Amino acid sequence: MENFINVLLDPLKDFWTGFIVFVPKFIAMVIIFAGGVVIAWGLKLLLLRTLLAANFDTWADKAGLTAIIRKGDIWGKPSDLSGKILYWFIVIIFLMIGLNALQIQTIDKVVSQFFLYLPRIFSALLIFVIGYVIAGFISRAVLIAAVNSGYHYAKILAEAVRLMLIVFILAMVLEQLSVAPSIVVAAFSIMFGGVVIALAIAFGVGGIDAARRIIEKGSEEKQEAEKDVEHL
Amino acid sequence: MADLDKTDILIGIASYNNAKTIDHVVRAVDAGLAKYFSDKKAVIINSDGSSKDGTQDIVKTAALDHAAMFLTYPVYPAHRISMPYNGIPGKGSAFKLIFQKAVEMQADACCVIDADLRSITPEWIELLLSPIIKGGFDFAAPLYSRHKYDGTITNSIVYPMTRALYGQRVRQPIGGDFGFSGRLAEFYLKQDVWETHVARFGIDIWMTTEAIANGFKVCQTFLGAKIHDPKDPGSDLSDMLVQVVVTLFNLTERHYQKWKEIKDSKEVPTCGFRYHVGLEPVKVNIGKMLDIFRTGISNLKPLWTEIMGQGDFGEIEKIGGLSDREFRFPAGLWTGVVYDYAIAYHKKMMSSEHLIKSLTPLYLGRAASFMMEVEEMEHHKVEEEIEKVCLEFENQKDYLINNWR
Numbered sequence: 001m002e003n004f005i006n007v008l009l010d011p012l013k014d015f016w017t018g019f020i021v022f023v024p025k026f027i028a029m030v031i032i033f034a035g036g037v038v039i040a041w042g043l044k045l046l047l048l049r050t051l052l053a054a055n056f057d058t059w060a061d062k063a064g065l066t067a068i069i070r071k072g073d074i075w076g077k078p079s080d081l082s083g084k085i086l087y088w089f090i091v092i093i094f095l096m097i098g099l100n101a102l103q104i105q106t107i108d109k110v111v112s113q114f115f116l117y118l119p120r121i122f123s124a125l126l127i128f129v130i131g132y133v134i135a136g137f138i139s140r141a142v143l144i145a146a147v148n149s150g151y152h153y154a155k156i157l158a159e160a161v162r163l164m165l166i167v168f169i170l171a172m173v174l175e176q177l178s179v180a181p182s183i184v185v186a187a188f189s190i191m192f193g194g195v196v197i198a199l200a201i202a203f204g205v206g207g208i209d210a211a212r213r214i215i216e217k218g219s220e221e222k223q224e225a226e227k228d229v230e231h232l
Numbered sequence: 233m234a235d236l237d238k239t240d241i242l243i244g245i246a247s248y249n250n251a252k253t254i255d256h257v258v259r260a261v262d263a264g265l266a267k268y269f270s271d272k273k274a275v276i277i278n279s280d281g282s283s284k285d286g287t288q289d290i291v292k293t294a295a296l297d298h299a300a301m302f303l304t305y306p307v308y309p310a311h312r313i314s315m316p317y318n319g320i321p322g323k324g325s326a327f328k329l330i331f332q333k334a335v336e337m338q339a340d341a342c343c344v345i346d347a348d349l350r351s352i353t354p355e356w357i358e359l360l361l362s363p364i365i366k367g368g369f370d371f372a373a374p375l376y377s378r379h380k381y382d383g384t385i386t387n388s389i390v391y392p393m394t395r396a397l398y399g400q401r402v403r404q405p406i407g408g409d410f411g412f413s414g415r416l417a418e419f420y421l422k423q424d425v426w427e428t429h430v431a432r433f434g435i436d437i438w439m440t441t442e443a444i445a446n447g448f449k450v451c452q453t454f455l456g457a458k459i460h461d462p463k464d465p466g467s468d469l470s471d472m473l474v475q476v477v478v479t480l481f482n483l484t485e486r487h488y489q490k491w492k493e494i495k496d497s498k499e500v501p502t503c504g505f506r507y508h509v510g511l512e513p514v515k516v517n518i519g520k521m522l523d524i525f526r527t528g529i530s531n532l533k534p535l536w537t538e539i540m541g542q543g544d545f546g547e548i549e550k551i552g553g554l555s556d557r558e559f560r561f562p563a564g565l566w567t568g569v570v571y572d573y574a575i576a577y578h579k580k581m582m583s584s585e586h587l588i589k590s591l592t593p594l595y596l597g598r599a600a601s602f603m604m605e606v607e608e609m610e611h612h613k614v615e616e617e618i619e620k621v622c623l624e625f626e627n628q629k630d631y632l633i634n635n636w637r
Contacts, residue, residue: 067580067582070581137583140586141586143531143532143535144586145470146531147527147532147593148469148470148524149524150523150524151527154527154531155531158531231383231384231385231469232383232385232406232408232472232476
């Protein structure tokens with residue numbers, strides 16, 4: 001009977017012992033994380049005040065940094081954006097350190113992998129941010145050029161270009177993060193190749209007459225308009 | 233070459249593939265110098281953008297039979313120099329070389345002439361140089377008779393805005409043919425602008441504005457009709473608009489302290505005998521212009537709303553819904569749009585190229601409206617309409633000043 005009670009109590013004792021060991025670690029993790037959030041918030045505030053005192057936004061305007069951010073459809077102040085980036089970076093770092101405090105082998109492994117992975121995350125983030133800005137810029141250039149050429153579906157064309165570029169950038173990001181690189185490259189190649197072939201067939205077969213009409217009309221109109229009107 | 237070290241007059245001709253017209257231009261310049269300035273040393277500088285059609289050879293060989301034209305021969309026959317310029321390909325870079333030569337040769341009076349002109353006569357040289365040599369002016373802007381559909385960027389943006397900002401009524405600020413003093417050439421040369429749009433089509437508005445804003449003595453001179461070769465079909469309207477308007481807005485930034493104090497505008501002295509001549513008819517495709525304007529409304533809404541606000545965009549949307557026949561783009565609304573663009577440029581809302589290129593459909597809408605309004609009008613009535621646009625720009629100037637900060 002005593003044996004049976006021991007069989008019943010041992011797992012509970014083990015659980016309790018484990019729980020007693022775990023709770024301080026968990027509390028440590030929560031404290032580290034909460035501390036991290038406070039530090040992140042404080043550093044963000046400090047950075048914002050420093051940037052404001054240094055007239056960073058004016059400098060960013062003059063240096064064209066604001067224009068670059070706007071090209072990517074980000075409308076906040078450059079100082080706010082810098083503050084947010086710093087905040088989330090610190091929060092994530094402290095979250096990882098906090099998880100490390102749990103001293104769970106699997107999590108430890110994940111955390112150490114995370115820190116080894118950090119350079120890749122950085123470069124992927126950089127590719128994404130720069131790519132996103134460039135995609136926004138090119139998409140808007142296409143939109144305006146198409147409108148100025150009188151193309152009625154300019155918005156759709158610009159969005160299609162933007163989407164294609166974003167897909168291209170995401171493929172690069174995933175490749176950089178080593179997330180199933182062979183599948184990503186293969187999927188991207190198939191998709192990109194498919195789009196190009198579809199467009200080539202559509203233009204080649206379906207649009208011969210339309211293309212001829214457009215080119216003829218375009219060259220006639222250009223000759224007429226450019227020869228007659230002197231805008232200057 | 234020794235006698236070329238110093239000259240009294242320097243005539244600059246900027247060219248690029250102008251073999252068809254440059255012979256006529258050089259002979260007209262040569263005749264003008266011989267007829268009106270025969271006692272002065274003169275040099276004709278052809279600043280060429282590496283033409284492929286033999287333009288430079290034509291400049292060197294263009295012949296004028298002085299004996300057949302004049303009773304007395306010029307004391308100093310004009311020298312001719314043809315040379316390629318360096319830097320960004322464009323009219324402004326060609327002018328920079330002309331300014332350099334004017335400073336090196338210590339020219340007292342200079343003028344620049346377009347190489348594609350078909351209507352230039354020897355009198356143009358007298359009309360552009362006399363205000364400088366005899367009148368004591370530093371800058372002589374041209375005044376032409378132009379078809380009512382010609383010069384739409386001038387009529388709808390450049391003239392009204394320059395006049396409202398700087399208070400001087402220079403009717404053709406981007407005419408292209410100017411007279412200027414040696415000291416103004418030296419001033420131009422010292423400016424650090426040769427890597428910007430000034431090196432291209434921005435040169436004309438830059439020369440005029442700098443002359444006005446820096447207190448040089450400015451006049452305009454009536455030259456008659458301006459007829460020239462068709463523009464290079466490769467020169468896209470949007471590019472031209474970007475180069476001119478970006479330069480105009482850059483100058484607006486640069487001279488804020490000066491123009492914010494200026495109220496109203498006044499006439500500038502005008503030389504030459506003013507008359508109206510018959511002009512070649514100009515064909516326009518208003519339907520296509522309106523189509524691009526409406527395409528802009530349906531595709532650029534977020535961008536335009538960001539620049540001009542919901543109110544003005546609502547007005548634009550409303551006129552976009554009118555039929556072609558009823559379509560009118562009011563001068564007041566147009567003025568607001570241009571000032572909103574100037575403010576957006578100042579606040580660096582987006583890349584300057586995107587910003588100004590997005591103005592193209594609005595500009596075409598306004599130009600189409602203007603063309604329909606003046607379709608049946610005589611020349612003087614058309615000028616009255618342009619005057620109304622200018623007054624709108626002057627009346628709304630406070631809006632620009634108040635929103636500049």
